[in-house]
Amino acid sequence: MxxxxxxxxxxxxxxxxxxxxxxxxxxxxxxxxxxxxxxxxxVGIVLKGSGFYSTDNGRLKDRARSINKERQADNQALLDGDIGSYVAQSESTDKKIQEA
Ligand SMILES: [Zn+2]
Known part of the structure; x- marks a missing residue:
């Protein structure tokens, strides 16, 4: 809450x-x-969906796994009601995805 x-x-x-x-x-x-x-x-209470994907390509699969893990951290922060860390965590995930 x-x-x-x-x-x-x-x-x-x-x-x-x-x-x-x-x-x-x-x-x-x-x-x-x-x-x-x-x-x-x-602000910004939006569950982000981008970044979730899967593929059979091994390298991309690892990448997808790590991104999904990041997203879980995002959503856990939100579930904990810690909007501040959700936003921070989410922004850092977005950055990692863009750099990929
Ligand atoms: Zn009062």
């Missing part, structure tokens, strides 16, 4: 674990004040 960052006008910054499908908080659970959700960790 992802953790979202909020800022309350009275209490300041806090984190709240929420399902992706849940609505953002608008009222502080502590003081009832107005809160805004900080979007820094919450």
């Amino acid at each position: 992802p953790t979202y960052d909020y800022r309350c006008e009275n209490c300041g910054k806090f984190e709240k674990m929420q399902r992706i499908s849940e609505d953002a908080l608008t009222i502080c659970p502590q003081c009832g004040g107005k809160v805004e959700r900080l979007i820094s960790k919450n």
